[in-house]
Amino acid sequence: MSEQPSSFIERLRTIVGDDGLFSEPQQLRLYMYDGSIDRALPIAVALPRTAEQVAGVVRLCHEEGVFLTPRGAGTGLSGGSIPLCGGVVLSTARMKAVLAVDTENQTVTVQPGLVNLDLTKHVAPLGFQYVPDPSSQGACTIGGNVAENSGGPHTLTGGVTTNHVLELELVLADGERVRIGSPAPDPPGPDFVGVVCGSEGTIAVVTQILCRIVRKTECVRTMLAAFDSCRAASEAVSAVIASGIVPTAMEMMDHPALSAIEAFSHAGYPVDAGAVLLLELEALREEVEDAAPRVVEICRANGASEVRVAQNDEEREALWKGRKKAFGAMGRIGPSYYVQDGVIPRTRLPEVLERVEQAARKVGLRVANVFHAGDGNLHPLILFDDHDPDQAKRAIAAGEEILRACVEAGGSITGEHGVGMEKRDYMVLQFPKATLAAFTAFRDACDPGHTLNPYKLLPSGLGCAEGGKRQKTMAQMQELAERNAAVGDAY
Amino acid sequence: MDVMERLRPSSYDEAARMLHEASARGNAAVVGSGSRDAWFPPARNPVAALDSAALCGIVRYTPADLTICVRAGTPLADVQAALGRERQRLPLDPWPQGTVGGLIASNDNGPLRTRWGGVRDALIGVRVALPNGEVARFGGDVVKNVAGYDLTKGYVGSAGAFGMIVEATFKVQPQPARSTCTALTGTLDAVATAWRTLRERALPFAAVEVVRTEDRWTLYALAEGDSVVVERLVRECGEAARTTGCATREAPPDEAAEHARKPAGARTWLRVGIPPAQTASMLASLAPDQHAVARPWVGIVEIFGEALGESDLTRILRDAVEARGHAHLRQADDDLRRLLGWWSIEQIEGGRTMFPMLKNALDPARHCNAGRTIYDQSE
Ligand SMILES: Cc1cc2nc3c(=O)[nH]c(=O)nc-3n(C[C@@H](O)[C@@H](O)[C@H](O)COP(=O)(O)OP(=O)(O)OC[C@H]3O[C@@H](n4cnc5c(N)ncnc54)[C@H](O)[C@@H]3O)c2cc1C
Numbered sequence: 036m037s038e039q040p041s042s043f044i045e046r047l048r049t050i051v052g053d054d055g056l057f058s059e060p061q062q063l064r065l066y067m068y069d070g071s072i073d074r075a076l077p078i079a080v081a082l083p084r085t086a087e088q089v090a091g092v093v094r095l096c097h098e099e100g101v102f103l104t105p106r107g108a109g110t111g112l113s114g115g116s117i118p119l120c121g122g123v124v125l126s127t128a129r130m131k132a133v134l135a136v137d138t139e140n141q142t143v144t145v146q147p148g149l150v151n152l153d154l155t156k157h158v159a160p161l162g163f164q165y166v167p168d169p170s171s172q173g174a175c176t177i178g179g180n181v182a183e184n185s186g187g188p189h190t191l192t193g194g195v196t197t198n199h200v201l202e203l204e205l206v207l208a209d210g211e212r213v214r215i216g217s218p219a220p221d222p223p224g225p226d227f228v229g230v231v232c233g234s235e236g237t238i239a240v241v242t243q244i245l246c247r248i249v250r251k252t253e254c255v256r257t258m259l260a261a262f263d264s265c266r267a268a269s270e271a272v273s274a275v276i277a278s279g280i281v282p283t284a285m286e287m288m289d290h291p292a293l294s295a296i297e298a299f300s301h302a303g304y305p306v307d308a309g310a311v312l313l314l315e316l317e318a319l320r321e322e323v324e325d326a327a328p329r330v331v332e333i334c335r336a337n338g339a340s341e342v343r344v345a346q347n348d349e350e351r352e353a354l355w356k357g358r359k360k361a362f363g364a365m366g367r368i369g370p371s372y373y374v375q376d377g378v379i380p381r382t383r384l385p386e387v388l389e390r391v392e393q394a395a396r397k398v399g400l401r402v403a404n405v406f407h408a409g410d411g412n413l414h415p416l417i418l419f420d421d422h423d424p425d426q427a428k429r430a431i432a433a434g435e436e437i438l439r440a441c442v443e444a445g446g447s448i449t450g451e452h453g454v455g456m457e458k459r460d461y462m463v464l465q466f467p468k469a470t471l472a473a474f475t476a477f478r479d480a481c482d483p484g485h486t487l488n489p490y491k492l493l494p495s496g497l498g499c500a501e502g503g504k505r506q507k508t509m510a511q512m513q514e515l516a517e518r519n520a521a522v523g524d525a526y
Numbered sequence: 527m528d529v530m531e532r533l534r535p536s537s538y539d540e541a542a543r544m545l546h547e548a549s550a551r552g553n554a555a556v557v558g559s560g561s562r563d564a565w566f567p568p569a570r571n572p573v574a575a576l577d578s579a580a581l582c583g584i585v586r587y588t589p590a591d592l593t594i595c596v597r598a599g600t601p602l603a604d605v606q607a608a609l610g611r612e613r614q615r616l617p618l619d620p621w622p623q624g625t626v627g628g629l630i631a632s633n634d635n636g637p638l639r640t641r642w643g644g645v646r647d648a649l650i651g652v653r654v655a656l657p658n659g660e661v662a663r664f665g666g667d668v669v670k671n672v673a674g675y676d677l678t679k680g681y682v683g684s685a686g687a688f689g690m691i692v693e694a695t696f697k698v699q700p701q702p703a704r705s706t707c708t709a710l711t712g713t714l715d716a717v718a719t720a721w722r723t724l725r726e727r728a729l730p731f732a733a734v735e736v737v738r739t740e741d742r743w744t745l746y747a748l749a750e751g752d753s754v755v756v757e758r759l760v761r762e763c764g765e766a767a768r769t770t771g772c773a774t775r776e777a778p779p780d781e782a783a784e785h786a787r788k789p790a791g792a793r794t795w796l797r798v799g800i801p802p803a804q805t806a807s808m809l810a811s812l813a814p815d816q817h818a819v820a821r822p823w824v825g826i827v828e829i830f831g832e833a834l835g836e837s838d839l840t841r842i843l844r845d846a847v848e849a850r851g852h853a854h855l856r857q858a859d860d861d862l863r864r865l866l867g868w869w870s871i872e873q874i875e876g877g878r879t880m881f882p883m884l885k886n887a888l889d890p891a892r893h894c895n896a897g898r899t900i901y902d903q904s905e
């Protein structure tokens with residue numbers, strides 16, 4: 036840095052105004068966290084109101100070589116919005132506007148700090164919805180969703196964030212403002228919007244998003260099927276797909292998860308079951324009425340001891356209630372948990388779930404599974420006691436073992452939570468050297484100084500060296516757990 | 527292009543080595559079946575052309591996972607045939623003889639784009655031979671994957687600028703049990719009211735195409751799915767026809783597809799992309815001898831014919847750009863080409879900044895298929 040921090044902060048203040056800057060320690064402490072296990076303190080938090088202000092902040096950091104970490108709501112589960120090397124946090128909390136709704140073209144223009152659920156609430160009275168619905172939708176932002184390419188329970192047929200974004204306005208690492216994509220289909224040239232989705236704030240700050248919205252489906256039917264084991268439930272998932280029916284959601288909860296959820300939210304789940312599947316069909320009325328009994332039959336044929344079909348909206352909400360509060364419920368069965376996000380081909384579910392169980396048993400910990408079975412996107416929650424530093428170490432070891440199992444089954448280390456800082460050193464498990472070199476070269480080409488969200492996404496050996504050494508102290512793990520439980524409670 | 531050497535790698539490593547050697551000598555072109563060669567500006571002075579013809583066949587296919595991994599030289603028709611044996615399909619429908627690599631690189635989408643999205647929505651991973659002699663893999667075989675940058679998407683529409691695609695993995699879907707195409711014929715106003723009504727009712731038609739047939743317009747609505755779905759959709763078409771005064775009939779399966787193929791046979795062919803709500807006004811602005819096939823729920827209008835002249839095209843291009851859209855002059859004689867170039871687009875600055883970033887990462891020497899995309903015309 037070529038100047039004293041104080042004068043740097045004054046220059047920041049001239050860009051975002053007095054009320055757009057936090058630099059007091061007690062304010063900064065609120066920005067140390069996201070939903071994962073790491074933490075770090077920024078030197079300042081800028082809360083711009085406009086894209087010009089964002090560009091001003093980014094340019095200043097670029098010129099002065101100060102690290103800058105974009106931040107939405109901080110619900111991320113991979114440490115993405117943690118200012119690992121200090122520097123400035125750029126929060127989009129004051130950029131929450133819906134700028135335009137175009138029902139004819141079925142699009143909405145929004146600022147990045149808009150909360151996901153607020154977008155859906157905004158268009159619901161017009162008969163529309165925004166499809167990607169992460170379980171954190173009551174808090175997470177559209178900008179964060181774009182940066183993580185977030186999914187949710189309904190992505191099986193609906194796709195993830197990248198499938199619902201048409202155009203982006205960005206501030207690049209040097210402060211240049213650009214627009215990519217188009218309100219018209221298939222613009223010529225490479226799909227730049229697709230490349231920026233999921234880039235975790237490392238190549239640009241997203242300042243405006245043109246989202247696709249869709250009309251609400253005519254008929255929704257939700258059902259719950261109870262099985263003896265995860266294996267039986269997994270086989271039912273494959274059998275449903277094989278029958279030619281593709282439900283919009285197929286969520287699985289295993290026995291430990293069920294007990295915790297039931298104790299926490301009294302959703303009325305069958306606690307004796309070995310595993311439960313939550314299935315949702317969304318289509319034309321005739322189609323749902325035709326498919327629903329077939330799904331029930333397939334579940335029964337695969338050993339379901341009980342199948343409940345929601346008869347109305349109230350019953351449907353009750354069925355979802357437990358699932359949506361699942362992470363928060365884990366506090367009932369363990370002081371803390373460490374969640375993984377590996378993906379595997381759906382047909383490998385039974386064997387990989389067994390390996391998950393073994394990985395936890397090997398280190399003497401328990402694991403609960405609540406996940407997007409239809410996509411093969413696992414969320415094993417490794418339960419540990421945060422007062423025992425050794426358990427934390429073992430939880431991390433089990434996590435790594437699980438990710439190895441996912442990659443060996445032909446899958447991925449992350450399906451929706453992102454690499455962030457948490458999984459960057461596992462990237463080598465999944466990708467050959469040539470791929471990692473290309474990622475690094477792309478990062479270098481976009482942001483040669485790596486000032487945007489440094490030490491994220493790329494393996495630490497390939498990113499900028501030194502400084503961002505990961506620390507996993509017990510205290511951090513505990514805070515993480517509390518925070519997760521608090522966030523989880525909200526949904 | 528006739529002096530250049532044609533290379534047919536038969537393995538991924540060989541492709542990378544050949545591309546590396548060729549690009550050390552000069553520019554290297556990448557070709558598939560060549561079916562769309564004329565749609566893009568020619569590669570600049572290539573010393574060699576890498577042809578994907580020997581990189582052919584299915585690599586992995588587990589029907590229950592609803593994904594398929596194929597070599598990039600495989601014709602789309604072969605992929606569909608393999609899927610068809612398991613009663614599945616890839617919901618992409620451009621020219622079946624074209625290769626999978628060419629399909630991705632030219633990001634061409636057909637009628638099914640209406641319901642199922644385009645190449646970018648179906649593609650989940652690629653393996654590419656890079657000019658540095660390495661084979662890199664982006665994305666993967668699973669339907670959800672956010673590990674690392676989604677460079678897979680950078681290859682969609684890349685026109686070969688970032689190396690040779692050697693393998694691709696797609697999401698696939700069950701084949702619909704039944705399909706019925708309903709044709710609604712009337713004035714443009716009537717037909718446009720019908721497609722708007724059907725869209726407002728959120729009806730899941732697989733494809734909705736509109737074509738000019740003599741002095742009237744015909745809307746083809748393709749219903750796919752189980753019998754109950756198809757029957758309902760056909761009923762809705764009947765209802766829309768009644769309220770708008772259109773004549774309605776069941777169309778033979780190939781009728782709409784024949785119309786969709788016509789632009790490729792014309793001397794002049796312009797593909798316009800606009801926000802979908804602008805489709806009707808774009809069609810209304812055409813003279814009677816200007817043929818059109820449009821996808822009104824998507825915002826694609828193919829304009830073609832023998833009589834399209836410079837002034838007509840200039841006006842259409844201006845309208846497209848004013849509607850915040852883009853246009854691609856796919857076929858034209860040399861005179862028109864000289865006057866109008868290849869593309870018009872409302873704004874390309876963002877791409878002009880981002881293209882070199884991808885290029886620096888993947889083809890820093892800029893020898894790979896140089897000159898073929900909108901973003902490296904001036905280099
Ligand atoms: C007469 C005719 C009619 C057609 N009709 C239709 C139609 O009705 N609907 C429709 O949608 N399409 C139609 N097409 C287009 C079509 O053929 C494409 O669908 C085809 O998929 C392109 O593949 P290709 O192998 O022929 O690509 P090519 O034409 O060989 O290449 C196209 C572009 O992709 C690049 N490329 C090719 N392979 C690779 C690779 N492996 N890696 C990187 N870059 C690569 C090339 O450099 C080039 O820039 C038609 C074409 C013709 C000639």
Ligand SMILES: Cc1cc2nc3c(=O)[nH]c(=O)nc-3n(C[C@H](O)[C@H](O)[C@H](O)COP(=O)(O)OP(=O)(O)OC[C@H]3O[C@@H](n4cnc5c(N)ncnc54)[C@H](O)[C@@H]3O)c2cc1C
Pocket residue numbers: 069070104105106107108109110111112114115116127147148168169170171174175176177178179180181182183184185186187188235236237239240241242362363451452488519522523
């Ligand atoms: C209880 C719980 C349930 C969850 N369920 C799901 C789920 O079902 N599916 C799912 O996919 N995720 C889920 N998540 C993870 C998380 O909510 C998502 O990753 C979400 O998209 C993060 O949004 P955010 O606004 O909180 O972003 P943050 O956590 O603040 O940031 C996430 C990343 O995005 C970057 N970023 C934020 N805003 C911008 C911007 N404007 N421009 C550029 N980069 C930016 C940050 O730098 C960071 O790298 C869950 C989290 C919790 C706590």
